[in-house]
Amino acid sequence: MTATEAPSGTIDIAVVGVGKIARDQHLPALAADPRFRLAAAATRSGAVEGVETFATLEALLDARPDVAAVSLCQPPQARFEAARAAILAGRHVMLEKPPGQTVAEVQALADLAARQGVTLFATWHSRHALGVGPARAWLSARRPRRVRITWQEDVREWHPGQTWIWQAGGLGVFDPGINALSILTAILPAPVRLTAADLHVPANCETPIACDLVFAGPEGLEVEARFDFRWEGPPRWDIEVETDDGRLTLSKGGAALEIDGAPQPLSGPGEYPDLYRRFAELIAAGASDVDLAPLVHVADAFLLGRRLTVEPFHDGAAP
DSSP, X not given: OOTTSOOTTOEEEEEEOOSHHIIIIIHHHHHTOTTEEEEEEEOSSOOOTTSEEESSHHHHHHHOTTOOEEEEOSOGGGHHHXXXXXXXXXXXXXXXXXXXXXXXXXXXXHHHHHHHTOOEEEOOGGGGSTTHHHHHHHHTTSOEEEEEEEEEOBHHHHSTTOGGGGSTTXXXXXXXXXXXXXXHHHHSSSOOEEEEEEEEEETTOSSOSEEEEEEXXXXXXXXXXXXXXXXXXXXXXXXXXXXXXXXXXXXXXXXEEEETTEEOOOOOSOHHXXXXXXXXXXXXXTOOBOOOHXXXXXXXXXXXXXXXXXOOXXXXXXX
16 A cells, blocks of 8 residues: 555545635544545645645546545535535535535435435534533433523634625524524424524624524424624533423533533544544445435524614624
8 A cells, every 4th residue: 555545445535625614623533534534625725735735626526536525615605516516526525514505405415416326414513512412312201391592602703704604695693503503403302493583684794693583392392592693702502401301401512411400421522523423424324414404494594584784794804
């Protein structure tokens, strides 16, 4: 085996769109995973050290037929065409969240992947936080009565200069808020539906900077959510669930779990390492995983929500 060859059974993968989330999460997770070898990259923001880097995905697909899988980390506005090109080229595709701009385009990708016989994995990384699986198991034997979600962070700290967030298709505060919705739809024993939404949209932006959501579920279940990009101070990524038999609290984006105030012991590889474990599992099984439930809730919020104009937002770069 040469230095450029992958060990037998290892999947050659390329990362597309090497920005903050790729460098902070995807590249370290891949470097630690023996099931994958980072074989190439495509990005407009510099090179990835140690691997061949292309200016476009199209160039990568043409030059590297050996790359079996691609992980798409660009903003959602660019993801559909990239995913479609990769699927048509016979590559397995992993989508960073949110998986696309619209429900219809993600469904179209799922249908295309099925026809082409390749894996499509629409990821929700927060579902792989350490507390989410245990929370789902605990709630499966109980009846939730009320859920309160608080998802607040300072956009200037967590998304500095990311102007795409403020453009149509960028989701605004739903970019982090959809993480909460992905957890909600994973842990509740039965689905809920959106009944009301207020979207607070800066006068110079196309997407909301904050929102208030109300959901209804079976047996009188009530769910309220507050997402806010204007928060100053430590982020709050919390979900509280009152049930007929105690209270569950997920905090730190699902990384910490309490039952009736008592911290629960948790262990596991972490969100992004577990995403790649799941991707390898799907490829080996010839299967796909495309759950649209969190994106459907966001789409419903834009359909049902009242648009409330608030003061313009500036973070040093024009949105």
